[in-house]
Amino acid sequence: MARAITIPQLGLTMEKATLTTWMKEEGDRVEKGETLCIIETDKIDFEIEAPQAGILVKIMAREGDILPVGEVIAVVAREGESFDLDALIKEAKEVKPPFEEKAAEIQVPISSSGLRVGRRDLKASPLARRLAAEKGVSLEGIIGTGPGGSISKEDVLRVVEERQRGPLQVSKRVPVKGIRRVIAERMSLSWHTSPRVTQVMEVDMTELVRFREESRSDWESKGVRVSLNDILIKVVSRALIEIPEINSSLKGDEIEVYGNVNMGIAVATDRGLIVPVLRNADKKSLLEIAEESNLLIQKTREGKIGPDDLKFGTFTITNLGTYGIDLFTPIINPPESAILGVGKLDRKVKVMEGDQIAIRSTMNLCLVFDHRVIDGAIAARFLSRLKEILEIRDQLKEVV
Amino acid sequence: MEEKRFDLVIVGGGPGGYSAAIRAAAKGLKVCLVERENLGGTCLNWGCFPTKTLLHDSRFLSELRSSGFLEGEVKLKFEKVMERKERVIQNLTHGIETLLIHRGVTIIEGQGMLLGPKRLAVKKRDGSEMMVSGERVILSTGALLDPYPFKTDGEKVLSSRDALRLKELPASLAIVGCGRRGVEFGTIFRGFGCEVVLVEKEDRILQQEDVEISHRLRRILATKGIKVMLHTEAVEAEVSDGGKVILHLNTKKGSEKIEVNKVLVPGRRFGNIEDLGLDKIGIAVEGGFIRVDESLETSVSGVYGVGDVNGKGFLAHKALVEGILCVDQFTGRSMKIDLRLIPRCTYTDPEVGSIGLTEKEAEERGEEFEVGKFPIAASGRAATLGEDQGIVKIIFSKRYGEILGAHILAPQATELISLASLAMRNELGIEELKAAVYAHPTLSEAFFEAALDVRGEAIHFIKGGGE
Structure with missing residues (x-):
C-alpha cells in the first residue's frame, strides 16, 4: 500500500519544522525504518523513517522548506504500485499523528537512527529491553550473557554502571544526527575515497598587509569591511581560473573541470561546521566578494542559511588563523578536489635579499588535494602562483 | 597396581x-x-x-x-x-x-x-x-544426615532411610522438624492411614517458604488429620516398656510427652x-x-x-x-x-513449588513490588480434580514488572513452578505473562490470572471477593 510521509507532531507546541536534509532521492529503494530525511524544529533534529519497505516514489518538499505539521512530504509505495496522490494527501491530512506517542519516542535518548533500543533483531530479554529504554542505553554492542547469548538485565546494568564509573567519564551523550551526522558522513566519505597529498608554502604577507592598510579608508568610505579572507577568496579565485585543474571534480569516469569558481567558506557555528558557497567568486569584485561573504557568514551563524547556499562548491578555503593555528591539513569537501587551509598571520624575522634581516608578516598556506585528480607539480604551481600574487604588489593590484 | x-x-x-x-x-x-x-x-x-x-x-x-x-x-x-x-x-x-x-x-x-x-x-x-x-x-x-540430638536405631527412632525400609505401616508416627522432608513424610504416612504428629520448634512449617504458603499448608495438613505442633522442641525419645516411643517435648506451656509407635528424624545434612x-x-x-x-x-x-x-x-x-x-x-x-533461580519443591498434597524471593525477602531487600494472586478455589480445572485448596502468588517488581518470586500451593505445583522458572530465567515479566495464551481449563492459567490480578483485572476471580 502506498503511504504518505508527513511531518510528525513531535511536541505539544510544535507547529512546523524545517526539512534540512533528504537522505534518499526520488526513485530510491528504501527499507522499513531507513531514514528518509531529517527535519529540524527549534528544539530537536528528527529523522523521519520509512514506514515500510518500497520505493520513494515521490518527494514533495525541498531541503530548506518550512513545513506545517501533517504536511505530506513524500510517498513510499511498493514497486510498480499505482496510487491516487490526491486521495493519499487527503487521507493523510485527516489523520492527525498522535502526539503523545511520538513524544514518548523522543524522550528516549536514542542512537542516530531512531529507536534502536527496541530493535527486534538483537536478542535481549523483555526486561533488558525495558531497562535499556529507561536508562537510555543502546542494546547494540552489549555482550549478552543470558540464555543463548541473549542480553539480560544484568548485562544492561553492567553497561549502565560502566558508563557511570568506568575509566571513561562520559559527561553527556550527544546523538549524532542532523548537521553532525552530515559532517560525519561527508568527512568519512572524503577520508576513505580521496588519496590526499598536502603541500605547505610560507607566504610573505607584508605587501598585502600594507595594501590593506592603505585601502582601508577607501573601502570603509564605501561601507564595506574587507577581511584578509575576502582578499584570499579573490586571489585564490583568480589562481583557480588560471590553473583550472585544481577547480575540478572526479565524477565517475570523468574529471569535470569548472570554468567558474564557487568558493566554499568554512564557517564554525554552534551547530557544527557549515560551508556556505559564494558563487562565481571569480567574476566578482573584491568589494562584492566582501559584501556577499559577510552576509553568507552572518546567515550561517544565525542558522538562516538555505540549502541552495550550500551547494555547487568547486573549492573551499578554511581559515584557522584567527584561532592562532600556524598550520593544519583540512579534509577535502567532496566532490571538490582540493581545499586550502590558511594559518595565522604572523610576524617573523626573515633573511631578505642581500642577506639583510627584516621583520616581515608571514602566513602558511596549506593545500590538500586529491591525487586521483591533481598531480603534485600542478598543485605546486598553484601554490606558487598564489604566493606570487600575494607577495608582489603589482600582481596583487592587478588581481584585486 | x-x-x-x-x-x-x-x-x-x-x-x-x-x-x-x-x-x-x-x-x-x-x-x-x-x-x-x-x-x-x-x-x-x-x-x-x-x-x-x-x-x-x-x-x-x-x-x-x-x-x-x-x-x-x-x-x-x-x-x-x-x-x-x-x-x-x-x-x-x-x-x-x-x-x-x-x-x-x-x-x-x-x-x-x-x-x-x-x-x-x-x-x-x-x-x-x-x-x-x-x-x-x-x-x-x-x-x-545427622539426626542430632537424637540417635536413630532403625527400629523405633528412624532416619529417613529407615522410614523407606519399613516392612509395616506404623499406627502412629511423630516427625521431628517440619522442613521439606518432614512435611513430605507426614503427608505420605498420613495418606496411608497412619496417625501423624509434626513437631516444629519454630513458629511455622517450611521455614524457607513464603509465610502465606506456610500458614495455608499448615491449615490444609490439619484438615487431613495431621497434627502440627509449632513452637515445640523435641528433646528426647524414650522407648517405653510397651514398645512404644515416648517423645519428650518442650512447648510454650512447658514440658509435655506424647506416645507414638515410631519417631522419624529427618535431621540435618x-x-x-x-x-x-x-x-x-x-x-x-x-x-x-x-x-x-x-x-x-x-x-x-x-x-x-x-x-x-x-x-x-x-x-x-x-x-x-x-x-x-x-x-x-x-x-x-x-x-x-x-x-536464586533454582525452584524449590515440596511434595505434599497439594504440592508447594516456589522460586525467587518471598514477600518478606522482597520487603527486606527494599524492593518496590506488587503481588498478584489467584486462589485455587477459583480454578475451574482444580474444581474438576476435586481440589479447592491453595493459591498461586506472584511477586512483581513495580517498576519493570519483573518476576521477583513465585509461590504456588496447588495440585501439581511442582510442575507449574517450571513455568515461573522459565519466565524468570528469560526475564519475562508481567506483560509477557499476560500476553501468552494458556490452554483452558488448566491449572497453569493461574499465572495469567495472577498477573491480571495485580490491577484487579482477573477474569475468573474478584479481588477481595473471598475464596
Missing part, C-alpha cells in the same frame, strides 16, 4: 555426578565415574524417587478411601507398596547405568580417595585397589566428605561442606565440588544443573548458576 588415565574423574554417581559424566562424555571427554554404593545417589535411592513413589500410592489410597462414590473398605498391602517402590528405584538406577555405558563412561564401583589433585586411589567393592588419574576431578559425593582425602591435598572445608567458588572449583585448582557436598542447597535439580554447567566450562563458555 593398575592405573587408568582419564580426562575427568568423578567421585559420586548421584544427579550431580552422573549429569556431569554424561555431559562430559557427550562433549568427547574420557570420563570415569567412581561410585561406592548405588548409581543415582540419594535422589534415586533414598530421596526424591522412593518418596514420590510412596506419595503417589499414599495419595491414591487416601483418595479412594475418601471418595464419595465407592463402597466397601479398601485395604492397604503395605509390603506391595514397598515392592513397587523398589522396582521403580531399580529400573531408574538401571536406566542411569545404561545411559552412562551408552555414552562410554567408565564406571568403577568403589570408594575413591584423593592422593593428589589429579590422582585417586579406588578401593573396589571386591577388595582390590586401583589408581585413576584425571586432568580434572569432580567431587559429587552428596550429603549425609552435612557434606559426605569423610575418607575422600581432602586434607591430604588441602581442599578447604567450611561448615562440613567442601568450599567452592562461583565456578564450583574448590580451593585446589582442577578439583570441583558439585551438588549437596558443596552445601549451597540440597536439591537434585541444583546438583543436575551444576554437573552440566561445571563440565561446560571445561569445554567452552559456561552459563553461570544463579542460585
Whole structure:
C-alpha cells in the first residue's frame, strides 16, 4: 500500500519544522525504518523513517522548506504500485499523528537512527529491553550473557554502571544526527575515497598587509569591511581560473573541470561546521566578494542559511588563523578536489635579499588535494602562483 | 597396581555426578565415574524417587478411601507398596547405568580417595585397589544426615532411610522438624492411614517458604488429620516398656510427652566428605561442606565440588544443573548458576513449588513490588480434580514488572513452578505473562490470572471477593 510521509507532531507546541536534509532521492529503494530525511524544529533534529519497505516514489518538499505539521512530504509505495496522490494527501491530512506517542519516542535518548533500543533483531530479554529504554542505553554492542547469548538485565546494568564509573567519564551523550551526522558522513566519505597529498608554502604577507592598510579608508568610505579572507577568496579565485585543474571534480569516469569558481567558506557555528558557497567568486569584485561573504557568514551563524547556499562548491578555503593555528591539513569537501587551509598571520624575522634581516608578516598556506585528480607539480604551481600574487604588489593590484 | 588415565574423574554417581559424566562424555571427554554404593545417589535411592513413589500410592489410597462414590473398605498391602517402590528405584538406577555405558563412561564401583589433585586411589567393592588419574576431578559425593540430638536405631527412632525400609505401616508416627522432608513424610504416612504428629520448634512449617504458603499448608495438613505442633522442641525419645516411643517435648506451656509407635528424624545434612582425602591435598572445608567458588572449583585448582557436598542447597535439580554447567566450562563458555533461580519443591498434597524471593525477602531487600494472586478455589480445572485448596502468588517488581518470586500451593505445583522458572530465567515479566495464551481449563492459567490480578483485572476471580 502506498503511504504518505508527513511531518510528525513531535511536541505539544510544535507547529512546523524545517526539512534540512533528504537522505534518499526520488526513485530510491528504501527499507522499513531507513531514514528518509531529517527535519529540524527549534528544539530537536528528527529523522523521519520509512514506514515500510518500497520505493520513494515521490518527494514533495525541498531541503530548506518550512513545513506545517501533517504536511505530506513524500510517498513510499511498493514497486510498480499505482496510487491516487490526491486521495493519499487527503487521507493523510485527516489523520492527525498522535502526539503523545511520538513524544514518548523522543524522550528516549536514542542512537542516530531512531529507536534502536527496541530493535527486534538483537536478542535481549523483555526486561533488558525495558531497562535499556529507561536508562537510555543502546542494546547494540552489549555482550549478552543470558540464555543463548541473549542480553539480560544484568548485562544492561553492567553497561549502565560502566558508563557511570568506568575509566571513561562520559559527561553527556550527544546523538549524532542532523548537521553532525552530515559532517560525519561527508568527512568519512572524503577520508576513505580521496588519496590526499598536502603541500605547505610560507607566504610573505607584508605587501598585502600594507595594501590593506592603505585601502582601508577607501573601502570603509564605501561601507564595506574587507577581511584578509575576502582578499584570499579573490586571489585564490583568480589562481583557480588560471590553473583550472585544481577547480575540478572526479565524477565517475570523468574529471569535470569548472570554468567558474564557487568558493566554499568554512564557517564554525554552534551547530557544527557549515560551508556556505559564494558563487562565481571569480567574476566578482573584491568589494562584492566582501559584501556577499559577510552576509553568507552572518546567515550561517544565525542558522538562516538555505540549502541552495550550500551547494555547487568547486573549492573551499578554511581559515584557522584567527584561532592562532600556524598550520593544519583540512579534509577535502567532496566532490571538490582540493581545499586550502590558511594559518595565522604572523610576524617573523626573515633573511631578505642581500642577506639583510627584516621583520616581515608571514602566513602558511596549506593545500590538500586529491591525487586521483591533481598531480603534485600542478598543485605546486598553484601554490606558487598564489604566493606570487600575494607577495608582489603589482600582481596583487592587478588581481584585486 | 593398575592405573587408568582419564580426562575427568568423578567421585559420586548421584544427579550431580552422573549429569556431569554424561555431559562430559557427550562433549568427547574420557570420563570415569567412581561410585561406592548405588548409581543415582540419594535422589534415586533414598530421596526424591522412593518418596514420590510412596506419595503417589499414599495419595491414591487416601483418595479412594475418601471418595464419595465407592463402597466397601479398601485395604492397604503395605509390603506391595514397598515392592513397587523398589522396582521403580531399580529400573531408574538401571536406566542411569545404561545411559552412562551408552555414552562410554567408565564406571568403577568403589570408594575413591584423593592422593593428589589429579590422582585417586579406588578401593573396589571386591577388595582390590586401583589408581585413576584425571586432568580434572569432580567431587559429587552428596550429603549425609545427622539426626542430632537424637540417635536413630532403625527400629523405633528412624532416619529417613529407615522410614523407606519399613516392612509395616506404623499406627502412629511423630516427625521431628517440619522442613521439606518432614512435611513430605507426614503427608505420605498420613495418606496411608497412619496417625501423624509434626513437631516444629519454630513458629511455622517450611521455614524457607513464603509465610502465606506456610500458614495455608499448615491449615490444609490439619484438615487431613495431621497434627502440627509449632513452637515445640523435641528433646528426647524414650522407648517405653510397651514398645512404644515416648517423645519428650518442650512447648510454650512447658514440658509435655506424647506416645507414638515410631519417631522419624529427618535431621540435618552435612557434606559426605569423610575418607575422600581432602586434607591430604588441602581442599578447604567450611561448615562440613567442601568450599567452592562461583565456578564450583574448590580451593585446589582442577578439583570441583558439585551438588549437596558443596552445601549451597540440597536439591537434585541444583546438583543436575551444576554437573552440566561445571563440565561446560571445561569445554567452552559456561552459563553461570544463579542460585536464586533454582525452584524449590515440596511434595505434599497439594504440592508447594516456589522460586525467587518471598514477600518478606522482597520487603527486606527494599524492593518496590506488587503481588498478584489467584486462589485455587477459583480454578475451574482444580474444581474438576476435586481440589479447592491453595493459591498461586506472584511477586512483581513495580517498576519493570519483573518476576521477583513465585509461590504456588496447588495440585501439581511442582510442575507449574517450571513455568515461573522459565519466565524468570528469560526475564519475562508481567506483560509477557499476560500476553501468552494458556490452554483452558488448566491449572497453569493461574499465572495469567495472577498477573491480571495485580490491577484487579482477573477474569475468573474478584479481588477481595473471598475464596
